[in-house]
Amino acid sequence: MSIMRRFSFNHATAKFWDQREAVEACARTGSGIGLWREPVQEMGLEASAKLVKDAGVQVTSLCRAGFFTDPTQAAIDDNRKAIDEAAELGAPTLVLVSGGIPEGGTIDSAREGVKEALSVLAPYAGERGVTLSIEPLHPMFASDRCVVTTINEALDLAAPFPAGQVGVVVDTYHIWWDPQVWQGIARAGREGRIASFQFADWVTPLPAGVLTGRGQLGDGCVDFKRYLAEVDATGFTGPIEVELFNDALWARPGAEVFEETRAAFARVLE
Amino acid sequence: MSIMRRFSFNHATAKFWDQREAVEACARTGSGIGLWREPVQEMGLEASAKLVKDAGVQVTSLCRAGFFTDPTQAAIDDNRKAIDEAAELGAPTLVLVSGGIPEGGTIDSAREGVKEALSVLAPYAGERGVTLSIEPLHPMFASDRCVVTTINEALDLAAPFPAGQVGVVVDTYHIWWDPQVWQGIARAGREGRIASFQFADWVTPLPAGVLTGRGQLGDGCVDFKRYLAEVDATGFTGPIEVELFNDALWARPGAEVFEETRAAFARVLE
Numbered sequence: 001m002s003i004m005r006r007f008s009f010n011h012a013t014a015k016f017w018d019q020r021e022a023v024e025a026c027a028r029t030g031s032g033i034g035l036w037r038e039p040v041q042e043m044g045l046e047a048s049a050k051l052v053k054d055a056g057v058q059v060t061s062l063c064r065a066g067f068f069t070d071p072t073q074a075a076i077d078d079n080r081k082a083i084d085e086a087a088e089l090g091a092p093t094l095v096l097v098s099g100g101i102p103e104g105g106t107i108d109s110a111r112e113g114v115k116e117a118l119s120v121l122a123p124y125a126g127e128r129g130v131t132l133s134i135e136p137l138h139p140m141f142a143s144d145r146c147v148v149t150t151i152n153e154a155l156d157l158a159a160p161f162p163a164g165q166v167g168v169v170v171d172t173y174h175i176w177w178d179p180q181v182w183q184g185i186a187r188a189g190r191e192g193r194i195a196s197f198q199f200a201d202w203v204t205p206l207p208a209g210v211l212t213g214r215g216q217l218g219d220g221c222v223d224f225k226r227y228l229a230e231v232d233a234t235g236f237t238g239p240i241e242v243e244l245f246n247d248a249l250w251a252r253p254g255a256e257v258f259e260e261t262r263a264a265f266a267r268v269l270e
Numbered sequence: 271m272s273i274m275r276r277f278s279f280n281h282a283t284a285k286f287w288d289q290r291e292a293v294e295a296c297a298r299t300g301s302g303i304g305l306w307r308e309p310v311q312e313m314g315l316e317a318s319a320k321l322v323k324d325a326g327v328q329v330t331s332l333c334r335a336g337f338f339t340d341p342t343q344a345a346i347d348d349n350r351k352a353i354d355e356a357a358e359l360g361a362p363t364l365v366l367v368s369g370g371i372p373e374g375g376t377i378d379s380a381r382e383g384v385k386e387a388l389s390v391l392a393p394y395a396g397e398r399g400v401t402l403s404i405e406p407l408h409p410m411f412a413s414d415r416c417v418v419t420t421i422n423e424a425l426d427l428a429a430p431f432p433a434g435q436v437g438v439v440v441d442t443y444h445i446w447w448d449p450q451v452w453q454g455i456a457r458a459g460r461e462g463r464i465a466s467f468q469f470a471d472w473v474t475p476l477p478a479g480v481l482t483g484r485g486q487l488g489d490g491c492v493d494f495k496r497y498l499a500e501v502d503a504t505g506f507t508g509p510i511e512v513e514l515f516n517d518a519l520w521a522r523p524g525a526e527v528f529e530e531t532r533a534a535f536a537r538v539l540e
Contacts, residue, residue, distance in 0.1 A: 107447065140476065153449040208477070
């Protein structure tokens with residue numbers, strides 16, 4: 001089976017590309033798609049669900065909820081809404097970025113907030129057939145974006161819940177530096193928690209703002225073949241999303257970025 | 271005892287300040303000093319050693335050697351030279367930043383290079399009464415500057431050697447995000463490996479280039495009181511160096527930065 005059968009294009013890689021065109025490109029190439037809430041809401045939830053269904057495109061994830069380190073009612077409500085959206089779109093998983101340190105808090109208190117939010121949201125997600133994917137982000141985002149920083153930390157947060165309710169994202173960009181990464185991936189597989197598998201490359205120098213420095217596959221130091229081998233060794237056979245936040249890519253036509261990304265994906269896994 | 275008795279000013283905090291003036295300021299205030307190889311070499315090793323000795327200033331560390339992920343003979347020779355310099359200056363410890371991923375290597379192979387280099391350098395350092403301090407750097411530097419990213423990883427690297435030969439740096443800037451940080455500090459203390467304790471604050475947004483974003487104490491999210499309590503709870507009673515790489519500080523007069531840094535140190539530990 002060609003590895004391209006597992007390719008999924010995360011819409012954020014061509015952030016400003018029309019959602020309909022992105023879905024059509026995925027349909028033509030047999031690719032999956034990772035959708036984002038904002039374009040989905042712009043088109044309308046029902047219309048978006050119909051679009052992917054009619055096109056026969058697998059939605060591999062919905063991005064993104066979370067931001068509940070201060071688990072206010074508003075934050076919980078928005079996450080419930082995101083779970084409903086994922087269910088309606090047929091997305092097996094909703095990606096959660098935890099959020100940073102709330103005003104007056106510490107990273108430890110923020111992590112307690114995440115536990116609290118998950119305890120409320122996990123059963124709700126489970127009832128709707130959606131697995132919550134806790135995404136550890138690179139530690140350079142720990143204060144302002146995501147206090148969850150390693151795969152083992154994400155697994156510890158997931159542990160109190162059934163694997164069908166809470167899993168983790170294995171995103172090469174965020175975890176490639178971790179001395180425990182191979183052990184963490186094996187553990188995630190053993191515990192049945194790999195709910196999303198994403199590729200992006202690590203390239204330096206980082207751009208100002210650091211958010212949009214994710215490199216095209218092959219441009220950096222991530223050994224994608226090894227990641228694929230380690231993840232597959234756990235028995236995982238799911239899709240692999242390519243999600244690149246990159247200003248230079250965002251400035252280019254989506255169709256071109258889509259083709260380049262498919263080619264890079266094939267090349268790094270050759 | 272006033273906490274100021276443990277204050278040490280790392281010369282890099284006022285990078286362009288004359289070494290003699292920095293040492294004199296430390297002498298006047300009873301502070302220690304963390305020296306850097308480049309200014310030491312500029313003044314001359316013997317003259318620098320005489321300067322601190324005559325001033326009665328404790329050299330708390332010499333920065334910086336390492337960069338041996340590709341442990342060539344030249345890299346090893348330079349590290350031996352740095353060890354000799356530390357011994358001559360009376361510095362109890364030499365800080366090691368491992369270096370990034372060598373051309374054609376992976377982070378795993380780079381980490382093997384570090385082990386190899388340490389096995390050659392540790393006995394050499396031990397014979398000269400210098401402890402090598404492995405410094406884990408923030409993972410945003412993992413590809414191009416330091417493949418050692420966590421306190422536990424540094425402790426694992428130190429483990430094969432006597433604690434008198436190889437210890438670790440506890441630098442708040444680099445490790446504050448780590449979910450294992452409190453456990454790691456306790457372990458470092460238990461294993462007698464805390465060879466250097468450094469303060470800098472984590473502030474966002476990071477500047478372009480990310481190297482010079484270390485915040486003045488109190489400007490960011492690091493809980494310095496907690497760090498001091500956790501480190502002291504292990505029985506550590508050594509100096510605390512403030513080391514800030516910060517373009518805005520570097521642009522100002524050294525004497526002013528020195529006073530501000532002492533005041534900030536006192537304030538965050540009040």
